[in-house]
Structure formats: C-alpha cells, structure tokens
Amino acid sequence: MTQIIEISTQYQLANLSALIRAGRLGEPQRRRILVVANNSVSPELTPAADAMPGSAGLLSDFDLVVDWNATIWPNHPKAFGISGERAPIMERALRREWDIAEAEPLELIVESLPSHPAGALTQIFATADISVHSDGLMSYGPIRNPLTLPQWQRLRAICYTDLLPGITPRQLAEHGPERVVLPAADLAKVIDDMTAEVADDLASANLDAPIESSALVLGQYLAQLDLITAEEELDLHLQMLDVVKDAGLSTVVFKPHPTSARTTIGPLRRRSEELGLDFVLADVPLLAEIVVSATRPELVVSCFSTGLATAKGLYGCATAAVGTTELLAALAPYQNSNRIPLTIIDALHSGRYALPGTLAEAGAGSGAPAGPGAPRDLNPLIDAVTYCMQSKSASYLRQKAIDFLDGAVGGPDMKYFKRKRLTALDLPGRLEMPRHRKTLSAAKQRLISQAKRTQHVLKDYGITVDTSKLRKNG
Structure with missing residues (x-):
C-alpha cells in the first residue's frame, strides 16, 4: 500500500517525519509520496514547506515529493475541488504520473478535513483509506463543517503529537477514529536535526547558541485575522515585554510571525531599551521551535500561539500568556476555530488549571507562578466548549457540557462561554426569558x-x- 501524505506547513512536515521515524505510520519500507501544498495568499511570493530552511533532511523520509500547486496550476489549493465525473480521470492521471499501479490500494494522510486541499485529494482518490494528521492546538477542537458521507466512512485514524499529556484531541472524535499518538520527545529529535541543518542561518542572526537570561517573545498576526486592531496588537506585544522584565530576565528575543507586518519591531526595540532589556531580533524564516532549540530561552511569551505548548512540551520552557482574557471576550463567532487554542492557553496559565512552569497572564500583576496546588483536569472544560462550538457534530458531549456548566455558573470558568450561546443551546448559565x-x-x-x-x-x-x-x- 502506498501512502499519499499531504502537508502545507513546515511544522506539519516535521510532525510527519517524526511519525515516520518513530514507526507510527507503518513499516519503513512502505512507499510514501509527499504532496506539498502552498496555501498562502500569494504562493508565488512565499516558499513552500519543502523549500524552507531546515526541510531538506526531512524529505529523505519520502520516496517522492510532489508540488501540488504545480499539479493543479493555475488553480489555488484552497479553491481547487473536482466533480465526481472528473475525479476518476484525474486519479488515473495522477497514478500514472506518480507511478502507482492502477489497482494498488492507497492510504491518504491529510490535514484538516473537509476543506481543500485535503478535501480534493479525498475526492480524487475516492477509495483510499483516510487518516488525518493534526496541526498544533487546532486539533484539540472540533472541525467547523461536517465530513461528507464518503469521507467519514473511510476515516481510519487521527495522528497527533502529545503536546498536552492527558488530553485527547476532539477533532473528529464523533467518528471514533483510531488515535496514533507521537510522544513530544520524538518531535523534539526532529526539531534538533532541523536546527543542526540551519546552523549557518542561525549563526548569521546570532541565534546559534543558548542566550542566557533570555525570553523568547512570539509575535502573532491577530490584527490580520481581524481579531483585534493593529494598535491593540502593538499594545499586546508591549505588555509581553513587561512580563519579561517582571520575570527578572535581561534579554528579549523577538520573533515576529512570518505573515505579520513588521511595524511593531521599532516600538518594541524602544520599549526594551526603556526597560533596560537587551533586544535581539529573530526575523528569520525558521520555525519558532528551531529558535527555541538553538537559544534555549528560560521563558517563552505569546498570546495563544501553539509555540507556547511546543516550547513547554518539547523543551520544558516556562511560558506566559498575554491578553487571552480580552480575546476570549472579543472572539466571534463562538464557532471560531481559534477558540479551543485560546481556551487551552488561557486555562493553562490561570490558577485553576495552571501547569507548573506557567506564569499568570499579563495584567494580573506579576510574573509569579499562576496558581498554587495541583492543576485541575482540563478535559471537562474542553468538552463543554467543544459542544457549545459545534452542538450538532459534538452532540455526544451534551450531558458532559451540562454537568460542567452546572458547577461553573457564577464562577471564573464562565468567561469561556457566551450567555447568548448558552441560551440558544438551552444550557445552564442561559439568559432568562421574559x-x-x-x-x-x-x-x-x-x-x-x-x-x-x-x-x-x-x-x-x-x-x-x-x-x-x-x-x-x-
């Protein structure tokens, strides 16, 4: 059986290589075809995942690498679908192009379903088994649109990296797929190999060795997503510097998001000087995890980036979240796919659920540990939020949501819910009718x-x- 593995980001590529090297995707001799989709708005101006620094060594884990954008040109991967009449024709053409026998069984391992490009591949290879690989914290929440009948009938497994031990991703859980779990240590080995590969790039940016008393600040592109304004995003990043100062560290390493505007760099540099902090700019086309592997910061600060979970899960860094409370109040609609990552990061940096090595959210006052005692189980909260986001596909979680909300009404956990949403779903905490x-x-x-x-x-x-x-x- 040949595996057709589709990815669109370098982080996904690292996870898939780690799964292969750990033997989680079957026997080593199995033929594997990597299909790389460049989903950026302007793919002509943005390097694809396989062309990014640090990817070359990972490509040896695959027998063939395919440029999906070139295959479907001039269509964009996010917009390209195919009709039922044309799908068999394209399957025959691709089998011939990729040297796959006509009768050979296939397994598709793709990113988020049912959207494209993953959806298009499931349409073309209409009899292939389907597995889904996760992409960070997004996999811990539900998908926005239900699978088609042919998709869920062929769904076999969900592959994910265990960034949050004890928490199972809710993605597609309603279909009961097999869970293929990758220990975080296996991904860390791959990230370390990528770090060694880009040693020259890191050296040219003065990021090739551990930086003492440093904090890595991970920028996000929240303004571009229309979650907050550009002014609010700048203020959010300035608050992150205050967290670094309060933590008693002396150096800020700022890594802007690859797709964000660079207008925040100047104000952040000036604020760092005012606070007496050394400012190091890590404006390099490298994964945040690679920068963490190379510089080994004592603290990683962001809003709700998956980088917070990977820095802690892979390298044991202390982490701090900034601005999550305000974003929880502003995020709309309730079904927004950012809600579960935001909820998880906020909860893990709040007193009731905080893990060791997390700092209280900025605005709460200081860089002291977020809360005393052992952290509470996060699963009931995730179940309740998941049900409120997608009550139809996650109907199996309704009673769990009711049980959680019965005990949460009037308490701090209600910040994760909207009263109107609870009212529409007839759940505890709903608005009273006249x-x-x-x-x-x-x-x-x-x-x-x-x-x-x-x-x-x-x-x-x-x-x-x-x-x-x-x-x-x-």
Whole structure:
C-alpha cells in the first residue's frame, strides 16, 4: 500500500517525519509520496514547506515529493475541488504520473478535513483509506463543517503529537477514529536535526547558541485575522515585554510571525531599551521551535500561539500568556476555530488549571507562578466548549457540557462561554426569558408573528385575526 501524505506547513512536515521515524505510520519500507501544498495568499511570493530552511533532511523520509500547486496550476489549493465525473480521470492521471499501479490500494494522510486541499485529494482518490494528521492546538477542537458521507466512512485514524499529556484531541472524535499518538520527545529529535541543518542561518542572526537570561517573545498576526486592531496588537506585544522584565530576565528575543507586518519591531526595540532589556531580533524564516532549540530561552511569551505548548512540551520552557482574557471576550463567532487554542492557553496559565512552569497572564500583576496546588483536569472544560462550538457534530458531549456548566455558573470558568450561546443551546448559565414569553414555544411565536403581519391585508377582505386567542389557547 502506498501512502499519499499531504502537508502545507513546515511544522506539519516535521510532525510527519517524526511519525515516520518513530514507526507510527507503518513499516519503513512502505512507499510514501509527499504532496506539498502552498496555501498562502500569494504562493508565488512565499516558499513552500519543502523549500524552507531546515526541510531538506526531512524529505529523505519520502520516496517522492510532489508540488501540488504545480499539479493543479493555475488553480489555488484552497479553491481547487473536482466533480465526481472528473475525479476518476484525474486519479488515473495522477497514478500514472506518480507511478502507482492502477489497482494498488492507497492510504491518504491529510490535514484538516473537509476543506481543500485535503478535501480534493479525498475526492480524487475516492477509495483510499483516510487518516488525518493534526496541526498544533487546532486539533484539540472540533472541525467547523461536517465530513461528507464518503469521507467519514473511510476515516481510519487521527495522528497527533502529545503536546498536552492527558488530553485527547476532539477533532473528529464523533467518528471514533483510531488515535496514533507521537510522544513530544520524538518531535523534539526532529526539531534538533532541523536546527543542526540551519546552523549557518542561525549563526548569521546570532541565534546559534543558548542566550542566557533570555525570553523568547512570539509575535502573532491577530490584527490580520481581524481579531483585534493593529494598535491593540502593538499594545499586546508591549505588555509581553513587561512580563519579561517582571520575570527578572535581561534579554528579549523577538520573533515576529512570518505573515505579520513588521511595524511593531521599532516600538518594541524602544520599549526594551526603556526597560533596560537587551533586544535581539529573530526575523528569520525558521520555525519558532528551531529558535527555541538553538537559544534555549528560560521563558517563552505569546498570546495563544501553539509555540507556547511546543516550547513547554518539547523543551520544558516556562511560558506566559498575554491578553487571552480580552480575546476570549472579543472572539466571534463562538464557532471560531481559534477558540479551543485560546481556551487551552488561557486555562493553562490561570490558577485553576495552571501547569507548573506557567506564569499568570499579563495584567494580573506579576510574573509569579499562576496558581498554587495541583492543576485541575482540563478535559471537562474542553468538552463543554467543544459542544457549545459545534452542538450538532459534538452532540455526544451534551450531558458532559451540562454537568460542567452546572458547577461553573457564577464562577471564573464562565468567561469561556457566551450567555447568548448558552441560551440558544438551552444550557445552564442561559439568559432568562421574559415571563410573558416563557409559555410560548418558538413555533407558536412564529405563528403569532405571521398572523400579525397579515392582519392589515386580511382586513381588506373583512377578515379579522384575533392573536390574543392564539396566545391564550396555544
């Protein structure tokens, strides 16, 4: 059986190589084809995952590397789908191009379903078994749109790196797939190999050795996602510097997000000087995990980046989250796929759930440990948020959500929920209905509204509708 493995980011490539090297994807002699999709808005201007520094050594884990953008040109990977009539024709063409026998069984290992490019590959290879590989903290939450019947009938497994021991990703859990778990230490070995490969790039940026008394600040592109304004994002990054100062460290290593604007660098450099902190710019096209592996910071600071979880899970760094409370209040709609990563990072840096080595969120006051005692189990909170995000696909979690919310109403955990959402789902914590509306079902309300709207028209024909009787008699 040949495996067709689709990725769109270098972080995914590192995870897949780690899975292969750890023997989690079957026997070593199995033929593996890597399909690389460049999903950036302007793929002509952005290097694909296999062309980024640090990827060359990973490509040896695959028998063939395919440029998906070139295969479907001039279409964009995120927009390219295929009709049922054309799919068999393209499958025959790709099997011939990729040297796959016509009758040979296939296994697809793809990123998030059902969106493209993963969705397109499942359409083309319509009889292949399907496995899904995770992409950081996103995998701990539900998918936005349900799978098609042919997709979930062929779904076999979910492959993920165990960044949060004791927590199982909820992605596609409603279909009961097999869980293929990669220990964080196996991914760390791959990241270390990538770090050695890019030693010259790191040296040219003065990032090739551990930096004493340093904190790595990971920028995010929240303004570009319209989650906050550019001014609010700058203020968020300035708060991160305050956390570094309060932690008693002397050096800030700032790594901007690859797709973010660079307008924050100047203000951050000036603020660092005001605080008496050395400022090191890590504006390099490298994974944040590679920078962590090379510089070994004592603290990693961000908002809700997956980099916080990987820095702690792979290298044991202390971490701090900034601005998560404000983003929880602002994030909309409730189904936004960033909600689970945001919830997890906020919870792990709050007193009730905090892990050892996490610092309280900035704005809470200081860089002291987030909370005393052993952390609480995070699974019930994730179950409840997952159900509120996708109540249809996650209907199996309804009773768990009710049980959690029964004990959470009036407490600090209610910041993870919206009252209107709880009301729509008839869950504890919902808004109370006005007394005069409590006895009427939604169907009755619609009937009364329709009758009122037609009253004026009916009067022209001498017909009167008494809505009070409708209300009285139900």
